[in-house]
Amino acid sequence: MSGRPPDFDELVGTDLAPPERDRLQRVHDLLVAAGPPPELPSELDEPPRPGTVHALPARRLRLVALAAALGVLVFAVGYLAGGGPDYETFDSVAMSGAGTAEDASATIEVFDADAAGNWPMEIRVTGLTPPASGKPYEVWLTRDGELAALCGSFLAEPDGTTVVPMNAPYRLRDFDGWVVVEEGSTTVLLTT
Amino acid sequence: MVRVQEPELTDGQLIARVAQGDRPAFEELYRRYARAVLGLALRRLGDRGRAEDAAQEAFVAIWRSARTYDPARGRGAPWLYAVARNAITDGLRRTPEPAAELADGPGGDPDPADRAESSWTAWQVHRALEVLPEHERPVIELAYWRGLSQSEISERLGIPLGTVKTRTRSALARLADALEEELE
Numbered sequence: 001m002s003g004r005p006p007d008f009d010e011l012v013g014t015d016l017a018p019p020e021r022d023r024l025q026r027v028h029d030l031l032v033a034a035g036p037p038p039e040l041p042s043e044l045d046e047p048p049r050p051g052t053v054h055a056l057p058a059r060r061l062r063l064v065a066l067a068a069a070l071g072v073l074v075f076a077v078g079y080l081a082g083g084g085p086d087y088e089t090f091d092s093v094a095m096s097g098a099g100t101a102e103d104a105s106a107t108i109e110v111f112d113a114d115a116a117g118n119w120p121m122e123i124r125v126t127g128l129t130p131p132a133s134g135k136p137y138e139v140w141l142t143r144d145g146e147l148a149a150l151c152g153s154f155l156a157e158p159d160g161t162t163v164v165p166m167n168a169p170y171r172l173r174d175f176d177g178w179v180v181v182e183e184g185s186t187t188v189l190l191t192t
Numbered sequence: 193m194v195r196v197q198e199p200e201l202t203d204g205q206l207i208a209r210v211a212q213g214d215r216p217a218f219e220e221l222y223r224r225y226a227r228a229v230l231g232l233a234l235r236r237l238g239d240r241g242r243a244e245d246a247a248q249e250a251f252v253a254i255w256r257s258a259r260t261y262d263p264a265r266g267r268g269a270p271w272l273y274a275v276a277r278n279a280i281t282d283g284l285r286r287t288p289e290p291a292a293e294l295a296d297g298p299g300g301d302p303d304p305a306d307r308a309e310s311s312w313t314a315w316q317v318h319r320a321l322e323v324l325p326e327h328e329r330p331v332i333e334l335a336y337w338r339g340l341s342q343s344e345i346s347e348r349l350g351i352p353l354g355t356v357k358t359r360t361r362s363a364l365a366r367l368a369d370a371l372e373e374e375l376e
Contacts (some may be wrong), residue, residue, distance in 0.1 A: 006335040010342055011360050023363045027371060033310070034317035036337035037227040038234055041244065047222035048248045048255075136350070155350060165338065 005032045014056065023028060039167065042149055042172075093178060093192055101189035102130040104160070106137075108178060110168075119168040121151070125180070128189065129160045135183040141175035148175055152181060203268025204261070211258035218255055223273070226251075228318040229276045235311055236280050246280045253279035273315050320370035328363040331356055 008028050012021065096102035104127035111120045123139055131137075136153040152166035180190035201209075201217075204223070209217035229250050233243035238291045254275050261271050321329065330349060342360070346353040 003341045006339070006341075011357075013336070013357065013361070016361075020365075027364050027368045029312060030317050030371060031332070031336050031367070034314040036333070037314075037318040037321060038243075040230065044230065044244060044247065047226070048251050064302055075365045108264060135286060144306055155348070159333045174265065 006075050012120050025178065093129045095178060095190040098188050098191050100187075101128055104190055106180065106190050109171070110170065121166050121168060123162075123164050123166060123191070125153070125154075125160075125162045125164075126157065127160045128156050128162065128180070129158060131182050132183065137180050137189070138183050140181065141168070141172070142177040142179055142180050147179070147181070147186060151178075203272065204263045205268075207254075207258050207261045207268050207271065208263065211254060211261065218251075221254065224252060224277075224322050225272060225319060227322070228315050229320050232273075232276055232311060233280050235314070236277075242283075246283045249283055250276040250279040269316065271318065273312065277311075316371060317367075320367050323370045324363050324366060328359045330368070331359045332363050332367075335360065348369060 005027075008025060010027070012024055016024070044174070076121070093108040095106040095108065104125065106123055106125040107122055108123045111122075125137075126138070136155050138153045139151040140147045141149040141151060149168075152164070153169045154162055154164040154166075156162050177192040178190075179188045179192070181188060203221065206217045206343060209310040220333070223264065230247040233250065234240070236315060237243045253336070254272060257275050261268070265271075296376060299336065321332070331345055334345045334348060335342070342356050344352060346356045349356070370375045
């Protein structure tokens, strides 16, 4: 989350009638006070089926023990990098070009979880120009070679160098890689 | 996820249906409140994995407790908040690892009354966000929680600046309607 609340005048303009302006100003204040809601991970896409959640405490205990011992960030990124129990130094993920984007490359930096529990990240792409279709590119987490969870999309700069903030509401250890594809396509352009 | 066909149903009406074992009504409540419940759990627990488990347990509690809801005693939102908060607190007692109880604002460590007020406000705001149409929600999220200017949002979403401004104003008005009681 940015520490800078948006400028209310820029958001609504200056031509609103005073009562409506006051009403929207109060909503603005509430949004700033509330902060961002967390994104739902894929595990929470569906509501629980009461009577089928008895396994949760064991999973929770395991997670808590690991998190306490290793730190959530190191734990997640360590698994993501495939380093098994060696969690020490991974805080960025390198991606290389593939197929028609062979000369492209990218780096994803994963930062500390924000107050809502999401993982802010920044992807820096070089050598990837806008596609002829004009569509945005998408960053996905993968599992077993399949697109599994969308992290965000971006419009490439004409010179091929793009820096975009994103956010992953997922448990990163549940995935085994990252890819960039054109929206609506499964052809991998960047991969870990 | 299956959604009920009557979007005009209030939270209280949905809870009453859940009390009768109506699964689609439960799924609609989940759609409306999943992020608010997870947000509440994160504020209490701090740890993402524990919070996700606690959020699931909170919805199980809502399913099981629905028959205790009495519409004569108030709207559905406060009842859901109370059930979810209690379920999260119960889970915390069973696994008493240090709770994060994240500070609610600059200065940290607010007193319990302020913290409760802040949690309730966040609960209502996060619930209200679910009323926004898909094309309006991104302009609010990018402006408030990514710190993007209107011009930057226009560029990011690939839509005209005027459209960004129209959607922003419309979204704020829609939120004001949803938060009417909070704004009084």
